Amino acid sequence: MRATIVTVGNELLSGRTVDTNFTFLARALGAAGVRVHRHVTAGDERAAILAAVRGALLDSDLVLISGGLGPTADDVTRDAMAELAGVELVADPAAAARIAARLASLGRKQTAVGNRQALLPADMAQLANPIGLAPGLWHETETAIVCALPGVPRELMAMTSEVLVPRLRARHPDLAPLPVAVLRTIGVPESEIAERIETAGLDLAGVALAYLPGPGGVELRITGPEPAAGPAAERAADAIAARLGAAVYARGEESMEEVVGRLLSMRGLTLALAESCTGGLVGFRVTRVAGSSAYFAGGVIAYANEAKTALLGVSPALLTAHGAVSAEVAAAMAAGARARFGAALGIAVTGIAGPGGGTPEKPVGLIFIAAAGPAAGAAVTERHLLLGDRQQIRERAATHALDLARRSLLDPAART
């Protein structure tokens, strides 16, 4: 099954909004075994949407449209679907009733604007929207399915997994994805990973190996050539993982914060944070994981030096002697967080994210991270010099801090 995805919106074409809906749909369809072979972004114009759909119908089995089903005048996907099917838009009593009931349950009144969402192509099949007001639309031509889903991301996500994919599977019971084994690495550049794999004499015949470098490290994706090739992909991933050792932090699509959470849970330990340049990002990432309250005690965002002293007990003398961006202060911050929150493991990060504040001795991108506990003895500190702009440096600093937590929890010497 070959699919074209059409995402609709002037805000996408202007580059003002990053098209996360496309990314989501491409992954969801790929995981269901549908091959996405083209993506078109069209503006909020009926003719532009129609042209994209008609072009896609030449070589696609599925045309999936996202967006343009909302209540405002620039939402014209309904109009395009009606023209495609050669029917009129008519007020749909059932849709109107659902909208009225939904609005009533929210304590809002029906408005003329909202009512536009009940104008639907005559006799066209609808897909239930479990969490929003606009139903999806489903139209079949002689050769293809044309499906329109709302562009509100959470509605799109819910409808894709709960309605669209089950419906595609019911229609095409043989849909199956190519097997993919994933390894996530940190701390080793892409070229060195490639070198290590290529010089290892591994037998990777029949699988495709892709390198995806990102701010959190390099992800390796090993894809089998056919749906039944799962074991071959897994064997290849095993061989590569053995070659790369501790640089691999996850087998599969586990995030670094999920790995850290799993290690903390397994060992019954708690975590506390002390963040300076990351400003709360490490805590935000740790608490992305549902259930993190079981092992995350809390953190201090110690942006000002006074806060490092008052809330983390970092001595003013230490700050004066070494500066806030130093291994010594990082270690004191980690120990302070551990003590103040009564946690088993304290992790700290301090650095210069820029664009200002750098010096020849302490340039922008210099960060220190530290771990205190769970092993006895002094805190572990690390120095990294990170590339990128302010946000990239902060993202990378947070990843290194989480990775230090991971390695601290793996370290046999640290086992309690």
Place this chain on the structure above:
Amino acid sequence: MRATIVTVGNELLSGRTVDTNFTFLARALGAAGVRVHRHVTAGDERAAILAAVRGALLDSDLVLISGGLGPTADDVTRDAMAELAGVELVADPAAAARIAARLASLGRKQTAVGNRQALLPADMAQLANPIGLAPGLWHETETAIVCALPGVPRELMAMTSEVLVPRLRARHPDLAPLPVAVLRTIGVPESEIAERIETAGLDLAGVALAYLPGPGGVELRITGPEPAAGPAAERAADAIAARLGAAVYARGEESMEEVVGRLLSMRGLTLALAESCTGGLVGFRVTRVAGSSAYFAGGVIAYANEAKTALLGVSPALLTAHGAVSAEVAAAMAAGARARFGAALGIAVTGIAGPGGGTPEKPVGLIFIAAAGPAAGAAVTERHLLLGDRQQIRERAATHALDLARRSLLDPAART
């Protein structure tokens, strides 16, 4: 001038790589006055690239291709350009010499793989690549320009600003962007904003109004119909802003955290945070702004109840009486953050982000936010019931917390 952007790469179609090249090109062309009216993502196949380009030539003055000019076998944009022009790929001595010189300066040897980059469509104009090995390609049909640029982001960026845009301007001296006025709103649903605007009898003739709902509120973009229509767009924005009142937090593309930072700087005040369910996100957003150390003292991520008591001075009796998710605890957290950090304004957020932890009385999505200071008197608290999954609830809670900071700083009663 109407443009179609074609980005090339299987990694884009799979949704594994977010297409930042498109976002960059759309913004750069828009700023130069080129209207991007379609975006197509094609896989690494000559036929797919050609189909996208030929479709675009039907209604575009410029077709801009990014990617597929590299040295490996899956880089086939050169082949597609040659077929489009009806010429052969030939070894280009000048390009080969440039590649050899570049490799020599890097201390690398010429390889057969690298040499592919010197195979170029016969007699096709080239665009110099100031920082990479692959030149761009420039082909003119009777009606349009077809230009191919490398997909390596920093090469693409450099060639766009240094080569492509100057060349387009030289060819079309009347190129000028359409004027856009931006209003950012928070706290009012899209449908209600539309209703308020549509029932106000505003004269919006001649401008285009787009609604961009997002997790941070609804952005309104008012676009003038021609380069000289800037005053008309601004007048329309003035009229809409007057109608929407305090729901408008920014005129222009200022973020909520930039608005809060500007208000703090203007008034010479400092901010401290106490975060529970947002886990550090509010602090992360505040510190996204370069220079935020001037007004941001720091924050406490008080995830566990013990942390709320130990680090923010929230009394255990208060926690027992009202629960951690309550207006009373939010107020105590805000006051505690203000006091512990010695800041003028303390902002707190506590809530249930889910998926677990909800009860009939305190469901998932319930959050309380509080502001302490800068006015005298008790803290201000607000209750919100937010929709979405864990991450969306956290994003929205952070935005409401920042907005409460904004309104606290705007409040005349709060002026020191």
